[in-house]
Amino acid sequence: MSEEQSFELFVTPELENSSLVVAWDQDAGRVGPKVADYLNEDLESEEFAEIKPESFFSLSGVSVEDDIAQFPESKFYWCRGKNLVVFKSAIPRCDWYEFLNLVLDIAEKYCKVKEIYTVGGMVSPGAHTTPRMLLSVANSAEVKQMLKHYDLISDMNYESPNGQRPTLSSFLLWAARRRNIDGVSLWVPVPFYLLTSEDPLACKKVTEFFDKRFDLNIDFAGIDDEISRQHMEISRLRSQVPELDSYMSKLESNLGLTVDESEKLVKELEEWLRGGH
């Protein structure tokens, strides 16, 4: 399939040596899509291109999430004056390498991208009140060196277990390296009981990094409100259900929970947050 057939360009953005932030819709605590939304809203980004879904997604029907029919989207946004591009996409179902190369083609050709950042949440056994750290994986020693002055945990060792496939972000980082484009994967821990909900504290940690890195002057009031609201809701649950409070207290003391305790916490917290208490 030719490049022209695979995507639509609505506007040619005015960018030079820009940076690309990549977020996948299916993410722990919705960190990726929420960070992309914060950036796009705060910086008043404009959509300028879209990868067409037919080559990369199963279009045999639609999925329904939280009662709403969904449709896969892969959209590029640019922030005028900030030299920043945001790519927010569903995870393709097939032809991953072709898809990632198309992302890189658009990034290079129309955005003159010099560096790429992927955003993702990772499962944590910790509590939601625990201060978050930000982990980074670079695709070259030079990029790692470049980011050493930021508040990042940048000495991670990891080997994916047998049977567990690498993330698409790792695949993108690898594909970027093949083109000599610098790339970094940013990972923020998300408490296991917020995986299917949202984790605004984790989102703030990532957004703060971008704010410093790109000098964005982000207004964090909206994120701070979300964090306060969520913490208040969880506090109300803790005061009403002492058993769950004891579980969270254990986590806050760095103690583990049994499988049954963990499952109960996940189930009841999800129901509580979904009920909008």
Place this chain on the structure above:
Amino acid sequence: MALRLYEEPKLDNTVLIACWPGIGNIGIMAVDILRKAVGAEELGEIEPWDFFYPQKVLVRDGELEDLQFPSNKFYFKKTEEKDLMFFIGEEQPTDGTRTYAEGTKAYKMANLVLDMALKFGCRKVYTSGAAVAPIHHTTRSRVWVVPNSEDLMDEVKSYQNTVLMSDIEGRGGQGKITGLNGLLLGVAKRRGLEAVCVMGEIPIYIHNFPITYPKGSKSVLEVLSTALGIEVPMDEINALVQQSERDIESVYERLPSEIKEQLDKLKYVAYTRPSEPGPITEEDKKKILQEIDRLFKKEPGGD
């Protein structure tokens, strides 16, 4: 999409033996043992990233060290009569939802394998897989053979312990070989190459389990050994067969007696022609197969 060569040996009168994983890993186990038995050397590979999602990531000290993909390697062995080329794919390229390759990617991979084969003077291709059959695990697996040309019929009929599709009752010589082990036969035909697929039988009640079935592999290995005129030591496969028999038997013994009784009748089922008069009647046989079908809701077939 590219082929990468590690070296360029001069090969002549080359035979390609190609295989991808399938049911019970019957074909790939046989081909891999054959490859090791002849001491084949690495020849090259198909670059995997266009076809596969990576299998593993390695991060060291905060840097992406490596991303590992399923391997797709070629091997070669020069011999006096004919040179051998092997292709072993660690996975079948799929769209992420199916087990077996199909569509554009499968066709591209099949063509790349044959590009390499033709580059090294290939004359004939063998592929291998599994044939799901109403047999018992204590019986010797036979090998279903499917050539891609009428000219090969005499050759395949000469192999011991084999059956043709037309030998299988009710099939009328028809059937389907799913995935690349089958597709390669068709693509070879299109490109003017003779090809044969040899499929070792696996019992219908085992084929859905995520286990290997070395007994089927052994039968395939015997056929390939004859077809290629190579003597292959059977020690390794015999050991695997014995271990697998012990594992299957230990599960089998724990099955409810009524199911075991039905399955035991498969020891006496003859589903191919010509068949000797057996200890059970045609009516019995029909009932057993219906019962098995009801139990497992599966039709016999090849992969």
